[in-house]
Amino acid sequence: MSVISLLTDFGDRDAFVGVMKGVIWRIAPQVQIADLTHWIEPQNVLHGALILGQAYRYFPQRSVHLSIVDPGVGTQRRAVAVRIGDFYFVAPDNGLLTIPLERAEKTGEPIHAVELNEPRFWLPEVSHSFHGRDIFAPCAAHLANGVPLDELGSHVESRDLLRVVIPRPRRTPTGWEAQVLMADVFGNLISNLTSEDLGDQKIRKVFIAGTSIERFTRTFGEAPSGSLITMFDSSGYLSVCVVNGNAQKQLNVRVGDPLEVVTE
DSSP states (O other): OOOEEEEOOOOOSSSSHHHHHHHHHHHHHHHEEEEEOSSSTTTHHHHHHHHHHGGGGGOOOOEEEEEOTTTTTTSSSOEEEEEEEEEHHHHESSSHHHHHHHHHHHHTTEEEEOOOGGGSSSSSSSSSSSSIIIIIIIHHHHHHHOOOGGGSOEOOGGSOOOOOOOOOOETTTTTTEEEEEEEEETOOOOEEEHHHHHOOOOOEEEEHHHHHOOOSSGGGEEEEEEEEEEEETSSSSEEEEEETOOHHHHHOOOOHHHHHHHOO
8 A cells, every 4th residue: 555645735725735636646546645734834834844743653654745835946945755764755855854854863763865856757847836746746656656765866965954943842940931833723722842841740830821721631521611721732742722612712822922831
C-alpha cells in the first residue's frame, strides 16, 4: 500500500487540492491519498510545521508526506524531498520539516535529502505560482511508485535544510513562561509547554489574558460545561480550554500571547 498525505494552506473552495490529486493519480493510480489538512493559515509556515510535526508519525512506514505552504513559490527557494527515518517528505525548503528534522537529529534517525532539480520528474510545463501541481505532486507520486530518492535530484546536506524558530517555554522562579502556539477548530489554546517539560512538576494555576485558571484536568468530562480548564492535549501540549465552549473567543487571545504557569 502506498500512501501520500496532503497538507496545504489552499482551503477547499478552489480546485488546487483536487488538481494535485489528479496529477498524483495520473502517475500513481494505486496511491491512497490522505487529506491531513488544507486549512493551515495562509502563508504561515510555522503553523504548517506544527501540524505536520504532530501528525506524520501516525502514518504507515514509507508514507510520503506532501506539504505545501509556499509563500516563496516561483523564487529561488529550493524544492526538496527528504527521507527522515521511515518516512518521506516532499516540501519547499522553508522550515515546514523542522519538527521531524529536529526529532531525528535528537534520536539519531537517518536523514537523506535531495533538491528536486530533475525536470524529467516534473510536469512538462511549470508555472511560476503553482509548484504544488507542477513539481511537488509529481515528485511525490514518483516516490510512491518506488523511484529512488537520489534520482529526483542532487544531494542536500541535512544541516543546510531551513528551519523555523519554534518558540520555547522559559523556566521562571515560580514555574514557566509559555505562549500560545495555535488554536484548534474548537478554540482550544495550545501552548508550547509540554508534559515532558514539566516532568514531575504539578500545575497549581495558569494565568492568561488577565485570568487565573486553577482547574487542571485530564479530560473535558471532569469539569462542568462552560468551565475554564487547562489540560495536556493528545500531543502532550498544555492547552487552555472551555468545556463545550471556545477559549479563544472567551478570553480574546491570539497566537503568540503569553501565559504564566505556576508549578509546585
